[in-house]
Amino acid sequence: MKARQKRLILVVAGVALLGGAVALVLSAFQQNLVFFHTPTEVAEGKAPQGRTFRIGGMVEDGSIKRDADGITVRFAITDTARSIPVAYKGPLPDLFKEGKGAVVQGALGADGQFAATEVLAKHDENYMPPEAQDAIDQAHKTAATVSQ
CATH class of the missing domain: 1.20.5 (Single alpha-helices involved in coiled-coils or other helix-helix interfaces)
Known part of the structure; x- marks a missing residue:
């Protein structure tokens, strides 16, 4: 050679x-x-089925419920326009509360419920992920337009 x-x-x-x-x-x-989607985008079918992504918004008031097993927590994430039901197994962050910001990561089930694998709570009153803040601002604008 x-x-x-x-x-x-x-x-x-x-x-x-x-x-x-x-x-x-x-x-x-x-x-x-991992992509970020708002509850409105998820409700409109713009989020991927069977793939991991994140949803951000506020924990809906009165939505936190614990199952009988004491491990599973069910709640809803909202951008004030739409809400998505979430089920999570495991300990929640200390700052996780109703009416506060949260980002959940997981996958959307065929039944429309979001199966979360991770829950991130807002760390103080002044911080919110920019995508979540934009989603809430858009929802407020849409709600104001619809009500007029």
Whole structure:
């Protein structure tokens, strides 16, 4: 085998290895990508079915209920225009309360209930994720337009 053929084989093998590495990185990135949706977007069917995503908004007043098992908590997340029922198994953050901001991560079931795997509570009165604040502002504008 000539030196030129050996170099060509090495270059082709290097390009193949690089392509494989890029494919693995992109695959891992795609699997860990989590999108944010508002309750209105979820209610309108714009959220993915069977994939993990986040919903942000306010915990609806009077919606927190504990199941008989004491582990499962059911509540609703709202952007003041629409509400999405959420079921979560596990301990809730200390700052999780009705009327306060929260972001939940999980997947939407076929029954329309959001099965949360993680609940994040707003850490103080002045902070809300920008997407959640935008969603609430949009909902207020929509409600004002509809009521006129």
